Amino acid sequence: MPEHDSRLAVEIAGIRFNNPVMGASGTFGYGLEFAGLIDLNRLGGFATKGLSARPLAGNPPPRIVETHGGMLNAIGLQNVGARAFVEEKLPLLAAYDTRVIANVFGYSDDDYLEAIRMLNDGEGISAYELNISCPNVKEGGIVIGNSPTAAARLTEKAKRIAARPLIVKLSPNVTDITQLARAIADAGADALSLINTLVGMAIDVNARRPRLNFGTGGLSGPAIRPIAVRMVYEVARTVSIPLIGIGGIATASDALEFMLAGATAVQIGTANYYDPCVTMKVIDGLADYCDRHNLESLAAIVGRVGEK
């Protein structure tokens, strides 16, 4: 087991993380994929691939396309299902000293609740993260995460049955993210994570077709970081529950932007693909920052961006 640098420890909803650096949902698999590449015991934690009540096959290819500074994905939430995760993946994760956040999604409130109930049976899950950026089939295809009312209602229901702290992951595809954040915080969420991907599209001009089979996809990577930092900054000034910052993080400096804007911890997504050891590098970089700035606790800088 590695020695942890105590200056980096953070707490969210009563859960202690050895450091604020996590893998983001959908980009970190079930964690195990990274076992041969990084020391999982050094990682603050990670959010699993989105888990649904039933396994899902996902979309036909092509599912990804690179853009300038980022990529579009339309994976279609392929996953083994909550039950298989509990039975097959969780026992293997027990060998590692890291925080496992189960990311959950569904196409209706009941879907979410069913998945959460399955996960309640699992050992070694620290928290749930609700991915509310999926279209709600019942409400005529509106995205739950784009409607403060729908999101608050789901949060309330989920909180009632969840055996672990509840993190709700915000969609950035909204006019006013503070309104959404406030509704979800008021509904009882223990923490918020943001941002999920922005909806985008790329077109093959010779074939005159979208580059993704699904048509549109979610934009992630460094391209979206300024939008994500701004949203964390706004939400931090609106709610008092802790935030997890996500969006285009690839270096310690990027992670620090989010912490200064108001995030207690961060998740790294796309950068894991092109730099599989990025999480370790960011942890090292945060320790360096503590050295250079004489910080006894990195948590002291959370939200401390001044007015320039």
Added chain:
Amino acid sequence: MPEHDSRLAVEIAGIRFNNPVMGASGTFGYGLEFAGLIDLNRLGGFATKGLSARPLAGNPPPRIVETHGGMLNAIGLQNVGARAFVEEKLPLLAAYDTRVIANVFGYSDDDYLEAIRMLNDGEGISAYELNISCPNVKEGGIVIGNSPTAAARLTEKAKRIAARPLIVKLSPNVTDITQLARAIADAGADALSLINTLVGMAIDVNARRPRLNFGTGGLSGPAIRPIAVRMVYEVARTVSIPLIGIGGIATASDALEFMLAGATAVQIGTANYYDPCVTMKVIDGLADYCDRHNLESLAAIVGRVGEK
């Protein structure tokens, strides 16, 4: 005068453009700045810097910061004012065979109307483009462009007094851009241009301050292109008035993505900064595309992206 390639001509609200390539507002000055760099007579047109009823000084520096694949700006709409534009700039533009679109903004409906009245006196303006992404001081700081009702009301008033066709420029910082587009189209706009910048933020982690004096800024450049293409695609399927696509265009292929998604013409912004002759290169590239795809009229591909 250059020979124009007739395959590239497009029409918007009764105005004929020699080709669909324009400079975007705020990135093309008053056009004259490019006279020594490109042949303005070859350009489809350009939108002027945002003009207000009174001249504006703009924000203190720093006003711009580069990000991955783009930049943030908080210029603060520095401009000579609509009157000075009409008196000092327009006469100089008369020497060029290109379409001048006067971009207009204000902090209240009356501001906009006052500027439009001043511009109505000018010679050589082909159309107005309303930049509605400014906070409306009267309605407690809400951004007119983020509210379909406020945007529709302003459109209606502007249309009533405008001596030229009215283009309304959409803000991308909204949950549902089709709702905004429909409201503005119903209110009588002759065309829509989209997108304006996305609100973002960058932080200097050593100084622990925002990198822009203003705090937040508008994100532009290739980073935002997938979001812009998606929005054009959605809006094209919602309204029947013509669209002008904007956002991260730097090559002919980028421009074609927007046209296939549903834009009749395009505007190029940030790319003018790092490639001052980009508009000429894009025009050449569009002619090449017509050659390679045996197109007699490029307009034939507008909106023709298939379902992949």
Added chain:
Amino acid sequence: MIDTIATVETNRELTPGYRLLTLSFDREIKARAGQFAMLKAHAAFEPLLRRALAVYRVHSPRRLSFLYQVLGRGTQALAELTGGGQVDALVPLGNEWPVEDKAIVVAGGIGSASVLMLSEALRAAHVETQIFFGAASHRVAVGCGLEDFRALGLPLTLTTDDGSLGERGFVTAPLERFLAAGGGVGATVYACGPWVMMRRVAEIARALNVRCLVSLEAPMGCGFGVCVGCVVAVETAAPLGYESYKRVCVDGSIFPAERIRWEVNAMAH
């Protein structure tokens, strides 16, 4: 699988648009025929994602070559590299070509990069081997390593689309004649090339009852199984179940041709 920074020894243009990149590593890499690496110019800020390139040659455990075609931004950034330059490398990845009793190797265009080591292994194991090598033109054939294949001294049938060298037309034409004449009895077809070529090879092999393996291409996000972006639709018992898609990077890139649902994936190519 090792994530490291390799150093460029040489990065030589074979013919315009085709290059041979030789890298030296600080550790031993155990790369087998058919495996690949995810590579990126270390100093390039764009594009972000690494690019999949087959291991063309293992000169020594610390010295590997890659043969590549310069297409878009990623390979353009690789093409800019000069001796001493640095390359982010994740290697070795994917499964390997099995060496069977009788072999028919089909290389289309730069797909050749994946089958040179296979051909060497087949020769070393004294397996009866027939090579079919197709390219767009004489120039492209040279860029795709024709001389290295010729140097093996194995029987080689050559086609070019424009007839500038060898038989005019697609490589699938002489392959079909060869199999129809009974050349495929007891053999395994190993194919790597453009999607349409592999699809046609698979059809021919299936029609003539010859076992066929293909090494597939797909846009890759990560190369190590985590993004689920590189999938290919495969035949499954339960049509729309979780098992409908396989990842090219870790479940392949080599698959039995009959497992692939060619018509579904065609949309991707």
Added chain:
Amino acid sequence: MIDTIATVETNRELTPGYRLLTLSFDREIKARAGQFAMLKAHAAFEPLLRRALAVYRVHSPRRLSFLYQVLGRGTQALAELTGGGQVDALVPLGNEWPVEDKAIVVAGGIGSASVLMLSEALRAAHVETQIFFGAASHRVAVGCGLEDFRALGLPLTLTTDDGSLGERGFVTAPLERFLAAGGGVGATVYACGPWVMMRRVAEIARALNVRCLVSLEAPMGCGFGVCVGCVVAVETAAPLGYESYKRVCVDGSIFPAERIRWEVNAMAH
């Protein structure tokens, strides 16, 4: 102002982190002392924006040198260039240093790059000239072209922050002593360097009634006046009027020091 693609002749490291880039142009460039260029490695996809670098030397109308410090992504991409490489160049830009009757040149750090040609012009015009040259250390001084300044044979006072060469401390200390002793009577101070240095030089010159010109730095979007991103706050008759800000790229980069509202712009530095 010409927008062209220049070719790298050499790109030599003087000391770690400091380089001299020599470019050849396909056309004649009429660059004067104090002017600058916007440069970008042509093949680099990131960063997007060109970087402002002062013209350090005009070897011939088609051959210019630039002296630069490697800091962030833009200068790192320039540092990767080797002979034959291509550079997007917009040049010449900005106003020029006027040659006056008596001169005091103050160079701080890489700000030196803007005043070598000025110093040459002053010497050629037989103007009485005193150079003050400050750098962080001996190593940095060499990187900032110390040898080129020494070769001019003009009186030169040298300081380093760490005392590794010349007087220990900031360059403003000997400058202040010199002016206080009357050295500035009838002279013009020409200053280029870090913001804090120029601000202090401006204060000293104003206090001792010596005319002072400064060449300012600002983050630049375009370099040719169109983005209005590079502004500096200046003194105006109407405090909040349209004239409150000037563009460093076209209205400068050289300004009379007393026009600058140092306290407003300080937030940017």
